[in-house]
Amino acid sequence: MTARATAASAPTPDALPKVRADLLPLLLVPALALLALPLVGSLPTWVTLTVAGLAMGLIIFIIASGLTLVFGLMDILNFGHGVFIALGAFLATTVLGGMADWTASQNVFANLVAIFAAMVVAMAAAGAVGMAFERVIIRPVYGQHLKQILITMGGMIVGEELIKAIWGPQSIPLPLPAALRGSVLIGDAAIEKYRIVAVVVGLAIFALIFWVLNRTKVGLLIRAGVQDREMVEALGYRIRRLFVGVFVAGSALAGIGGVLWGLFQQNVIPQIGAQVNILIFIVIIIGGLGSAGGSFVGALLVGLLANYTGFLAPKVALFSNILLMVLVLLWRPQGLYPVAKR
Amino acid sequence: MLRGFLSNDLPRSRVLTAALVVIVLGLAFAPFLFPGARSLNVAAKILVFIVLVASYDLLLGYTGIVSFAHTMFFGIGAYGVAIALTRLGPTWSAIAAGVVGGLAVSLVLSLVIGLFSLRVRAIFYAMITLAVAAAFQTLASQLSDLTGGEDGLTFKVPEVLSPGFSLMEEPFLGASLDGKFLSYYLLFVVAVVLFLVMLRVVNSPFGRVLQAIRENDFRAEALGYRTVIYRTLSNVLGAGFATLAGAMLAVWLRYNGPDTSLSFEIMLDILLMVVIGGMGTMYGAIVGATVFILTQSYLQDLMKLASDGMAVLPVAGGFLSALLSPDRWLLWLGVLFVLSVYYFPTGIVGKLRTRALGGTRRP
Numbered sequence: 001m002t003a004r005a006t007a008a009s010a011p012t013p014d015a016l017p018k019v020r021a022d023l024l025p026l027l028l029v030p031a032l033a034l035l036a037l038p039l040v041g042s043l044p045t046w047v048t049l050t051v052a053g054l055a056m057g058l059i060i061f062i063i064a065s066g067l068t069l070v071f072g073l074m075d076i077l078n079f080g081h082g083v084f085i086a087l088g089a090f091l092a093t094t095v096l097g098g099m100a101d102w103t104a105s106q107n108v109f110a111n112l113v114a115i116f117a118a119m120v121v122a123m124a125a126a127g128a129v130g131m132a133f134e135r136v137i138i139r140p141v142y143g144q145h146l147k148q149i150l151i152t153m154g155g156m157i158v159g160e161e162l163i164k165a166i167w168g169p170q171s172i173p174l175p176l177p178a179a180l181r182g183s184v185l186i187g188d189a190a191i192e193k194y195r196i197v198a199v200v201v202g203l204a205i206f207a208l209i210f211w212v213l214n215r216t217k218v219g220l221l222i223r224a225g226v227q228d229r230e231m232v233e234a235l236g237y238r239i240r241r242l243f244v245g246v247f248v249a250g251s252a253l254a255g256i257g258g259v260l261w262g263l264f265q266q267n268v269i270p271q272i273g274a275q276v277n278i279l280i281f282i283v284i285i286i287g288g289l290g291s292a293g294g295s296f297v298g299a300l301l302v303g304l305l306a307n308y309t310g311f312l313a314p315k316v317a318l319f320s321n322i323l324l325m326v327l328v329l330l331w332r333p334q335g336l337y338p339v340a341k342r
Numbered sequence: 343m344l345r346g347f348l349s350n351d352l353p354r355s356r357v358l359t360a361a362l363v364v365i366v367l368g369l370a371f372a373p374f375l376f377p378g379a380r381s382l383n384v385a386a387k388i389l390v391f392i393v394l395v396a397s398y399d400l401l402l403g404y405t406g407i408v409s410f411a412h413t414m415f416f417g418i419g420a421y422g423v424a425i426a427l428t429r430l431g432p433t434w435s436a437i438a439a440g441v442v443g444g445l446a447v448s449l450v451l452s453l454v455i456g457l458f459s460l461r462v463r464a465i466f467y468a469m470i471t472l473a474v475a476a477a478f479q480t481l482a483s484q485l486s487d488l489t490g491g492e493d494g495l496t497f498k499v500p501e502v503l504s505p506g507f508s509l510m511e512e513p514f515l516g517a518s519l520d521g522k523f524l525s526y527y528l529l530f531v532v533a534v535v536l537f538l539v540m541l542r543v544v545n546s547p548f549g550r551v552l553q554a555i556r557e558n559d560f561r562a563e564a565l566g567y568r569t570v571i572y573r574t575l576s577n578v579l580g581a582g583f584a585t586l587a588g589a590m591l592a593v594w595l596r597y598n599g600p601d602t603s604l605s606f607e608i609m610l611d612i613l614l615m616v617v618i619g620g621m622g623t624m625y626g627a628i629v630g631a632t633v634f635i636l637t638q639s640y641l642q643d644l645m646k647l648a649s650d651g652m653a654v655l656p657v658a659g660g661f662l663s664a665l666l667s668p669d670r671w672l673l674w675l676g677v678l679f680v681l682s683v684y685y686f687p688t689g690i691v692g693k694l695r696t697r698a699l700g701g702t703r704r705p
Contacts (some may be wrong), residue, residue, distance in 0.1 A: 002542050071465075077465045077468075077469070079468075086402055137680065140684060141684075143684075145465060146402075146406060146408060147683055147687065149465065149468050150408075150613065150617060150679075150683050151407045151680055151683045151684075153610070153613065154676055154679040154680040154683060156678065157672060157673075157675075157676035157679065158673060158676040158677055158680065159671055161672050161673030161676060164670065164673075165664045165665050165670055165673065166664075169669065172561060191646075198586065210519070259601075274606065277472075278472055278476045281469040281472060281473060282469075282473050285466070285469055285470070289465075291467075296349045315484065318477070318478070318480045318484065319477050319481070321473070321477075322474065325470075325473065326458075329458075
């Protein structure tokens with residue numbers, strides 16, 4: 001499922017032996033879930049926790065996928081990624097607040113339309129801001145790592161302060177639409193309705209990203225660019241444009257993720273971006289910097305572990321992510337799916 | 343004599359020398375020149391941050407390592423002194439125990455983080471330290487039996503340093519000679535000594551190797567220097583000095599909590615001070631910390647005036663006044679930060695030095 005696996009298994013079947021897909025990290029997810037089952041004890045609780053973990057993991061993946069691809073393509077780590085998350089979440093408060101009729105309705109479809117509208121607005125705004133961010137903040141410092149870290153951090157400060165200037169520094173409640181509150185009973189397991197929505201939306205977006213990356217020409221170029229940028233340029237493709245596209249798409253995805261995350265927390269503060277930033281850094285380090293597939297596995301692991309430990313040992317839960325990162329890096333120092341040449 | 347103290351690393355610019363002399367004299371005679379609790383607090387904060395920022399510059403400016411865990415070490419020092427003074431009572435030996443304990447924890451922690459993650463690229467280290475620092479902050483607020491949780495710890499310092507103590511009844515040259523006066527000068531002496539030691543470190547052969555690693559680590563490795571070891575040592579040294587700065591802060595404030603020494607905002611402040619002052623030169627720490635803290639303390643008053651003025655404007659006045667409101671001062675410093683990374687990557691000090699060079703070279 002990684003870039004390497006599929007890229008090498010391209011046309012000539014006999015000349016190149018097929019690289020075997022590395023499924024071991026993928027197995028970690030069900031392994032972790034199964035390991036937690038006896039510890040949690042009761043099956044219904046376990047189902048509830050697992051669904052919550054998957055929902056959280058998928059939202060994190062949506063946010064992290066853009067960041068990791070941007071890093072893979074252009075060797076740029078955007079510390080300002082959190083701004084787009086915060087922007088998405090705050091736009092959600094405005095849009096959902098403005099569509100009060102739709103969110104107060106007991107009709108699930110009206111609710112979903114409202115969330116969808118918020119996602120579209122957040123996507124458009126975050127994408128546009130992302131384009132400006134790339135142009136103003138990042139473009140002048142290509143290839144200078146130290147400056148990149150500093151300048152994107154500066155962009156983060158400015159972005160967060162602007163959000164405070166527009167929406168105010170206080171925390172804003174972001175209640176779920178009426179029909180999505182509460183939970184449904186499947187067997188004995190109570191599952192919050194919104195988490196099901198989050199899982200479905202998350203899986204849909206994951207499928208879309210996966211399809212674009214593995215089944216389209218653009219995706220092929222992106223994956224090739226991650227592996228060897230100069231070679232792709234030598235073949236006559238303008239990797240710069242590709243990169244700007246990925247950056248804008250990544251920002252837009254972070255905006256969508258921000259909407260989902262804000263609804264997940266049901267409460268939005270300006271520091272939300274910085275908080276989620278730490279989480280997604282852990283995820284992309286676990287996954288292997290630059291690997292979209294790796295960040296998927298990493299996000300699911302982080303989401304599941306956070307929910308299991310939150311239930312089993314709340315004190316440990318605060319550090320479960322760091323623990324997970326240390327364990328993964330001891331096993332594979334470059335992350336679960338190391339990208340070639342790094 | 344003076345050259346020896348400054349480790350042969352002179353300011354090399356007349357304007358800079360003048361500015362430094364003004365700052366140092368201002369700090370040395372602050373209790374006489376600027377009487378009043380608020381201005382003395384500002385001066386003490388400048389002293390603490392000069393040490394803290396210089397220690398961060400050792401990492402960022404001299405070795406080229408971006409760490410976001412510097413406030414963690416700052417906090418360890420502050421908590422070390424705070425916990426020791428709370429538990430052992432207000433004695434000098436308690437302060438010593440706190441400093442030594444804090445240093446030990448910092449050194450071990452920085453060594454572990456360094457060996458674990460400095461082998462790989464700069465970006466990796468930045469991300470890992472960000473995560474570790476966040477975890478540490480959570481830890482500090484969770485262990486409320488030891489650290490006082492979110493409320494922090496309020497404690498007593500040895501009697502000589504406490505505000506109630508007075509050396510003389512009469513004010514001397516306009517300054518009241520009380521415990522605050524003495525603890526200010528304790529801070530001043532410690533800050534001067536620590537700064538000169540750091541200046542010595544960066545101008546030693548060891549410091550040269552650090553700079554070589556910053557410029558081209560591959561080449562430094564090829565010349566036979568074990569870059570991992572030098573990087574880790576630089577990390578450990580930076581952490582140690584940050585710990586001492588934290589101890590200074592705790593002694594001055596007689597209070598410590600997560601927000602005063604561990605929060606991410608302070609990390610951003612340090613970053614801004616290093617970049618604005620000038621990376622890769624210790625004098626940048628003095629200039630940066632002074633400019634930043636004076637701005638932080640007094641610019642907000644100025645912005646309040648501007649904000650109130652803007653609110654009168656009919657169109658877009660509301661948003662403009664929100665932008666200029668004193669709470670948003672970080673916005674403008676952030677903009678300044680971004681601009682200075684672009685246009686003055688060497689900061690105020692670097693700019694002044696280049697100008698001085700240009701002046702002498704011109705025919």
